[in-house]
Amino acid sequence: MRAVSLLMLGFTSLCLAAPAGAGTSEGSGASCHLSVSALVFPPYDRIMHRGSSAIGTIQLDCPPDVRSLNPRILLSTGQSGRFSERRMTSGRDSLRYNLFVEPSHRRVIGDGTGGSEAMTIASIHTASRAVFTVYGMILPGQAVTPGRYSDDLTIQMEF
Numbered sequence: 001m002r003a004v005s006l007l008m009l010g011f012t013s014l015c016l017a018a019p020a021g022a023g024t025s026e027g028s029g030a031s032c033h034l035s036v037s038a039l040v041f042p043p044y045d046r047i048m049h050r051g052s053s054a055i056g057t058i059q060l061d062c063p064p065d066v067r068s069l070n071p072r073i074l075l076s077t078g079q080s081g082r083f084s085e086r087r088m089t090s091g092r093d094s095l096r097y098n099l100f101v102e103p104s105h106r107r108v109i110g111d112g113t114g115g116s117e118a119m120t121i122a123s124i125h126t127a128s129r130a131v132f133t134v135y136g137m138i139l140p141g142q143a144v145t146p147g148r149y150s151d152d153l154t155i156q157m158e159f
Helices: none
Strands: 004-012 033-036 052-061 072-075 086-090 093-100 129-138 150-158
Antiparallel strands (some): 072 150
């Protein structure tokens, strides 16, 4: 296993995104680049109380001399401290959401504890690139105040 890269993410209900960011590997002298695409939730309908979902990606690019056979992505719990129910906040209000490994929203992305699992299967995987798809869901049935809700997560990539 190669080094671990860390990147902080800022999540919001309108634009779930990270800086066009980067982490680099440490160790063998080669570097890998970590980038995160925007995961943009549509506006949450607090009247109808319907959930909303969005899709984003996390990508690891390494030079050909760094073989990334089994990359893994781990995510932190964010402000809630629990994988089972992450929360975005706006002032004192909170909005329940979560991030999933697959589109059926059953398997929560985390670090392998608390009912979560690390992402181990990339949607695209070549000798120099691994792309992981992240499925986000704002849970239905929430009467929340309009506002910009956010959460901060840490991504850890092992390769």
